[in-house]
Amino acid sequence: MRGGTIREESPEFGWTDAFDPTGEYLGTAWGMMDQLLIRGLMTYKHVDAAQGGDTPVPDIASAPPTVSADGLTYDFTLKDNVMWSPPLSRAVTADDFLYAFQRINDKKLVAQYGNYYCGVIKGMDCAAKDDNQPISGIKVTDPTHISFTLDQPTGDLLYRLSMPATKAVPVEVRGCFPNPGDYGVDLISSGPYMILGQDKLNLSSCSTIKPISGYNVDKGMTMVRNPNWSAATDDTRAAYADGVQIKINSNVDDSFNALENGDLDVVQGTPPVAVLQDFETNPDFAGWLHADQGDRTWYVTMNLLAPPFDDIHVRNAVNLALDKAGIRKAYGGDLRGTLATSVEPPTVLPQSTQINPFSANTGSGNATAAMDEMKMSRYDTNHNGVCDDGPVCQNILFLGRSTDPWPNMNQVAVASLKPILPGLDLKEVDTSTGYTTLQQVKKLIPISMVPGWGKDYASPYGFDFFIFDSAGIACTAAVNYSLVGMTEAQATECGVKPEYDAYVQNNGPMPSVDDKMKECVAKPADQVDACFAELDTYLMTVAVPWAPWLWATQFTSTNLKTVVSYQFDQNAGIISYVNTSVNNGLTPQNVA
Amino acid sequence: MLRYIIRRLLWVVLVLVVIVAITYSIFFLLPGGGSDAIANRFAGKQPNPEIVAEVKQQFGLDKPIYVQFYIFTRNLFLGDQYGWPGLGKSFVLRAPLKQVLVERMWVTIQLAVGAAVVWLLVGIPIGILSALRPRSIWDRAAMTFALIGISMPVFFIGPLALYVFVYKWHILPGSGYSPIGEDGLWQWFNHFILPWCVLALLYAAFYARLSRANLLDVMGEDYMRTARAKGLNERQVIVKHGLRSSLTPLVTVFGLDLAGLLAGAVITETVFNLPGLGQYAVRSVFSLDLYAILDVTIIAAFFVTLANLVVDIVYAFLDPRVRYT
Numbered sequence: 001m002r003g004g005t006i007r008e009e010s011p012e013f014g015w016t017d018a019f020d021p022t023g024e025y026l027g028t029a030w031g032m033m034d035q036l037l038i039r040g041l042m043t044y045k046h047v048d049a050a051q052g053g054d055t056p057v058p059d060i061a062s063a064p065p066t067v068s069a070d071g072l073t074y075d076f077t078l079k080d081n082v083m084w085s086p087p088l089s090r091a092v093t094a095d096d097f098l099y100a101f102q103r104i105n106d107k108k109l110v111a112q113y114g115n116y117y118c119g120v121i122k123g124m125d126c127a128a129k130d131d132n133q134p135i136s137g138i139k140v141t142d143p144t145h146i147s148f149t150l151d152q153p154t155g156d157l158l159y160r161l162s163m164p165a166t167k168a169v170p171v172e173v174r175g176c177f178p179n180p181g182d183y184g185v186d187l188i189s190s191g192p193y194m195i196l197g198q199d200k201l202n203l204s205s206c207s208t209i210k211p212i213s214g215y216n217v218d219k220g221m222t223m224v225r226n227p228n229w230s231a232a233t234d235d236t237r238a239a240y241a242d243g244v245q246i247k248i249n250s251n252v253d254d255s256f257n258a259l260e261n262g263d264l265d266v267v268q269g270t271p272p273v274a275v276l277q278d279f280e281t282n283p284d285f286a287g288w289l290h291a292d293q294g295d296r297t298w299y300v301t302m303n304l305l306a307p308p309f310d311d312i313h314v315r316n317a318v319n320l321a322l323d324k325a326g327i328r329k330a331y332g333g334d335l336r337g338t339l340a341t342s343v344e345p346p347t348v349l350p351q352s353t354q355i356n357p358f359s360a361n362t363g364s365g366n367a368t369a370a371m372d373e374m375k376m377s378r379y380d381t382n383h384n385g386v387c388d389d390g391p392v393c394q395n396i397l398f399l400g401r402s403t404d405p406w407p408n409m410n411q412v413a414v415a416s417l418k419p420i421l422p423g424l425d426l427k428e429v430d431t432s433t434g435y436t437t438l439q440q441v442k443k444l445i446p447i448s449m450v451p452g453w454g455k456d457y458a459s460p461y462g463f464d465f466f467i468f469d470s471a472g473i474a475c476t477a478a479v480n481y482s483l484v485g486m487t488e489a490q491a492t493e494c495g496v497k498p499e500y501d502a503y504v505q506n507n508g509p510m511p512s513v514d515d516k517m518k519e520c521v522a523k524p525a526d527q528v529d530a531c532f533a534e535l536d537t538y539l540m541t542v543a544v545p546w547a548p549w550l551w552a553t554q555f556t557s558t559n560l561k562t563v564v565s566y567q568f569d570q571n572a573g574i575i576s577y578v579n580t581s582v583n584n585g586l587t588p589q590n591v592a
Numbered sequence: 593m594l595r596y597i598i599r600r601l602l603w604v605v606l607v608l609v610v611i612v613a614i615t616y617s618i619f620f621l622l623p624g625g626g627s628d629a630i631a632n633r634f635a636g637k638q639p640n641p642e643i644v645a646e647v648k649q650q651f652g653l654d655k656p657i658y659v660q661f662y663i664f665t666r667n668l669f670l671g672d673q674y675g676w677p678g679l680g681k682s683f684v685l686r687a688p689l690k691q692v693l694v695e696r697m698w699v700t701i702q703l704a705v706g707a708a709v710v711w712l713l714v715g716i717p718i719g720i721l722s723a724l725r726p727r728s729i730w731d732r733a734a735m736t737f738a739l740i741g742i743s744m745p746v747f748f749i750g751p752l753a754l755y756v757f758v759y760k761w762h763i764l765p766g767s768g769y770s771p772i773g774e775d776g777l778w779q780w781f782n783h784f785i786l787p788w789c790v791l792a793l794l795y796a797a798f799y800a801r802l803s804r805a806n807l808l809d810v811m812g813e814d815y816m817r818t819a820r821a822k823g824l825n826e827r828q829v830i831v832k833h834g835l836r837s838s839l840t841p842l843v844t845v846f847g848l849d850l851a852g853l854l855a856g857a858v859i860t861e862t863v864f865n866l867p868g869l870g871q872y873a874v875r876s877v878f879s880l881d882l883y884a885i886l887d888v889t890i891i892a893a894f895f896v897t898l899a900n901l902v903v904d905i906v907y908a909f910l911d912p913r914v915r916y917t
Binding site: 012014015016017018020023025107108110111112113114115126127179180181182184217218219247248249250251253254257258260261263432436439471474476477 | 628629632634635636639640641642643644646647650684685686687692695696751754755758759766767768861862863864865867871872875878879880
């Protein structure tokens with residue numbers, strides 16, 4: 001059904017780079033940009049996983065690229081009739097794509113995931129002095145042809161070319177936005193919608209470009225149809241609604257009241273407890289709550305350098321003892337997701353469900369199996385299945401989140417681990433402090449349930465890289481919290497050399513997936529998943545840095561009186577604005 | 593008096609500098625803070641040393657903390673590239689903070705002043721009425737109101753009021769800010785009336801109790817008896833002699849209360865989705881937006897110290913016994 005305006009409220013936008021596609025790292029922003037505003041060589045279908053929502057498909061590219069036999073060159077042909085919105089109103093060309101990569105390569109613009117391109121595409125190092133430097137690995141032969149030459153084969157390149165930083169940016173704005181985030185208030189549209197007031201932009205010079213009126217980071221964003229967009233050029237966006245309005249409301253309860261009252265169509269995220277109960281039990285709200293697979297894993301992380309978790313038997317025992325079902329129940333029940341058996345959600349790596357080395361734990365924890373495993377640990381001196389080796393087994397810090405409902409979840413987790421680790425000492429901190437504490441390698445936090453992890457893009461490398469590669473270990477900003485693959489040099493730099501040496505002395509070389517990661521990502525596209533299934537099996541059986549407990553869902557609440565058809569965008573992890581229709585009869589202008 | 597005011601203004605400057613120093617220390621010395629933590633927050637998922645260094649340089653976090661402190665303080669008083677006062681640039685919005693804070697301050701001023709008018713108009717008359725009819729039904733009803741008002745926090749009464757007036761009875765529009773220049777006077781008033789009343793309830797109750805107690809004290813003073821003995825009618829006795837003395841202490845409290853609110857009514861702004869300073873302060877703390885936090889803190893300190901000064905000066909006019917040299 002065409003028409004109407006999708007009305008949504010959110011507590012805040014929460015951008016990481018002011019909505020500038022070159023640097024922005026917030027998943028919600030990626031989804032909004034990709035669906036609504038900017039088009040790239042590749043995109044996704046903007047549908048759920050069952051309909052192939054995590055598979056890249058051509059967007060402005062007229063077809064999948066031609067790939068050379070050695071896997072190093074990708075040639076794209078562009079559709080010649082995809083138009084920029086007013087006031088630009090010209091066709092998107094290959095130069096606009098080249099410019100997007102020049103922005104990524106500009107050191108000052110701090111492309112927050114530039115590593116997916118720099119060191120991958122020849123001539124890109126993310127250290128260029130400005131956004132006008134040539135890139136030897138990108139060739140524009142004419143307005144509809146662009147080719148990429150890589151330093152090494154990269155089987156998931158098409159996923160990377162679906163990310164917002166690679167979407168076309170008009171060359172007319174070159175040099176106008178030299179600071180990170182600046183372009184976010186003047187984003188020029190090639191998608192089915194544009195920000196209200198964008199057609200009034202004066203692009204005659206950099207100094208005449210003023211922020212678009214329909215976007216205020218404190219108030220919200222109103223998007224209206226881009227009159228130059230043509231459905232004939234776009235296979236993935238139905239664009240049913242005439243507009244989308246996202247308003248900022250700091251009061252979440254108020255937003256859900258407005259939803260129930262018919263003043264809103266959509267609220268994303270977890271509803272307050274009372275609302276959640278209402279949606280689950282009140283027949284009036286049947287079908288209002290959607291729980292879609294969120295391409296995200298919740299896990300307990302264990303530090304390989306922190307005794308007793310430097311012993312694999314202890315880490316195995318944790319996996320066997322952890323009461324995943326109990327934690328999920330405390331988290332909100334079955335709707336929150338599927339109990340995880342390995343690191344990657346099956347939507348990212350379909351083989352994940354087959355990787356289950358701790359099958360003795362069917363969900364609620366298996367204390368007997370865990371104690372049998374613990375008996376093999378050097379920290380169980382009397383082999384009774386309990387960690388008892390003096391100070392190592394006492395006061396073991398278990399770091400958890402302090403905000404609801406996590407304290408209850410922490411209690412369930414710790415209680416299930418106490419039979420093997422009676423010395424666990426639960427400390428709860430706010431989420432932000434939890435992350436910054438874990439990120440500091442020298443703190444050697446032994447075990448924690450603070451972090452969760454989601455994909456950057458829906459190929460396994462986009463999930464695994466930062467969290468398991470040694471590149472994810474920076475002394476004060478590590479995201480590889482368990483320190484898998486830490487090198488001796490990193491240990492020295494981060495001040496944990498004695499612990500590193502002790503690990504190597506007791507266990508042999510530090511388990512690492514660095515080489516396997518490189519091997520997998522260099523595979524042809526159709527072999528990537530199988531390779532990563534081997535990598536993940538290694539992680540779950542040899543390295544064992546995690547006890548994964550949930551492949552989490554994403555909640556979206558819709559008012560079924562106005563939302564005629566709902567669709568989820570699997571890749572973006574948010575509602576598919578472009579494939580959802582409403583019947584509220586409103587125009588974006590009169591909503592605004 | 594002039595020397596006194598100048599001296600106090602210099603104290604305001606000193607207080608602001610000290611507060612900036614304390615806030616800086618908190619964000620740089622406490623666990624989870626520091627230049628690295630702030631830069632990491634804005635350097636992406638894999639903040640390699642080069643990116644972190646670039647972010648630090650762009651945010652001015654690459655210098656020693658005392659140099660950063662000096663630059664910030666200097667800019668604050670002398671101005672920066674965005675004008676005077678130099679409030680810096682938001683790490684999150686990537687925009688100069690001056691305009692952001694001015695817009696938000698204007699919302700907060702409207703909320704605080706409107707609420708103050710409500711609580712003065714409600715609280716003081718109730719207190720006076722109570723004091724003039726002690727132990728009467730009016731007195732007991734008024735004090736019951738005061739007890740309820742003081743006991744009901746904004747985070748409870750606010751959502752309740754929204755639910756009843758907006759979603760049940762549909763007599764008021766939803767939450768949010770409706771600028772008078774864009775949506776007209778009526779919409780503006782309709783959006784503010786609920787937050788004004790909710791915010792004012794607590795203060796009105798408090799002011800009712802305070803004014804009642806003060807007036808009861810004053811009514812027993814010798815000079816009140818003298819005024820009656822001189823033949824003044826009861827109205828003149830109360831208005832000219834009673835109220836003036838009994839309400840003077842309220843000036844002190846009012847000044848500080850209003851100043852506190854001008855620094856941001858955090859809960860009210862959050863509940864009613866008013867984009868004011870309080871709401872912004874909370875958001876900035878969670879996102880480690882250092883200069884935004886510093887600026888809001890400074891604005892709060894400025895209002896409180898300024899209010900103290902104004903109260904002291906006004907006091908001198910209201911109470912002839914108070915003189916400053």
